Amino acid sequence: MKIQELAEKTGLTIYTIRFYEKEGLLDSRHVQREKNNYRNYSDEAIERLNLVKKFQGVGCSLAELKEILQDYDTNSRTHLQVIEWIRQKMSEIERKKDELDQILETLNWMLEYRTALMNGTQKTKI
Amino acid sequence: MKIQELAEKTGLTIYTIRFYEKEGLLDSRHVQREKNNYRNYSDEAIERLNLVKKFQGVGCSLAELKEILQDYDTNSRTHLQVIEWIRQKMSEIERKKDELDQILETLNWMLEYRTALMNGTQKTKI
DNA sequence: ACTTGCCTTAGAGTTTACTCTATAGTTTAT
DNA sequence: ATAAACTATAGAGTAAACTCTAAGGCAAGT
CATH class of the missing domain: 1.10.1660.10 (Multidrug-efflux Transporter Regulator; Chain: A; Domain 2)
Structure with a gap:
């Protein structure tokens, strides 16, 4: 195509x-x-x-992606290096998932705050 | 400070x-x-x-953050607009979490692929 | 044949989010 | 009192990831 x-x-x-x-x-x-x-x-x-x-x-980043997606036989990185990278990336992703959960909590708190404000209540803000 | x-x-x-x-x-x-x-x-x-x-x-983005973090009484956005934004953001985050799970699967598959390659096995790649 | 529309490249321009430099004033330590 | 270390501003510079323009070639319809 x-x-x-x-x-x-x-x-x-x-x-x-x-x-x-x-x-x-x-x-x-x-x-x-x-x-x-x-x-x-x-x-x-x-x-x-x-x-x-x-x-x-x-x-x-695109640079990172390039390294990892490159064909195994066309670059200098060894399999072990790539495998190590993948493992690191996986725990990074797990960490990111935790962060997302934290953000959901924050958003939920913001939602409550705004809703309360609409009803004239006073709360604390950051 | x-x-x-x-x-x-x-x-x-x-x-x-x-x-x-x-x-x-x-x-x-x-x-x-x-x-x-x-x-x-x-x-x-x-x-x-x-x-x-x-x-x-x-x-x-910083622009997005600015809008949402601005004090309720100093900007033109109504509470309802902000509440709507928060809701949207929350479902966006949920979607992102699903994406992270997909990526974890992909990474896991890549890990298996690389490990197999190290042992001389042949598999398909993208 | 001619127009319209898609394809090519090189290279310039844009946006976002910093990051730093130059110049100058302030505070702190010796 | 003088140097070192901090603060301020305006504005220039950088990096990543696009995004577009100009100038030209190719292709399909009338």
Whole structure:
């Protein structure tokens, strides 16, 4: 498929897709060139970009993602290094989940506070 | 307390603290000026900055934070608007938690994949 | 053939969130 | 009283992640 179609299927803009490619987040499994030099994307590209989006959404930088997504035989990182990275990332995610719970509590408190204010009650604020 | 002390207590730099103030994330409850024009921070400032950090860490922009943290009587947003925002944010956070679970699954799968590779097994990749 | 619309690149511009520098005034320690 | 260490401001600089523009090539419809 061509870039416009991929953009529609992933919800990204064509600029972003080309930018990600330039940043090394896509490789030959995801993009090939036609004779006319047009990019031809595989279905794997959709999955890949969705993966990128998912990780991005939880505070992963593109640089970090690039390192981890790079094919095992094309870079210098050893499997053990990558495995270590994955483990660290997993406990980071667990920590982030706890944080989200804390924020939910805070939001709930804010909700109560605002509701009380609407009814003229006085409470403490931060 | 003065800015350096607040920086140490919050883990932010003095630049960031001043920047946040300029962006409207702190108000008279958090900062006052001395006769010498030095900023004098209250203990509430610590709590406030920690709150900002927490929300920031889960993808809240400063602009968004500003709107929500602004004092109820100093801005044009009605309580109902803010309450609606809080509700939306809460379901957003719930969605984010689900995403984190998905990512944990993905990471777990990646871990298995890498481990298998180390042992010479072949699997599929994205 | 011609227009419209999609594709290409290089490179410039934008936004967010800092981060620092220059310059100057204030406070503290010796 | 003088230096070191802190404070202030305005404004410049940086990094990440886009976002767009210009100039040109290709493709499909009339």
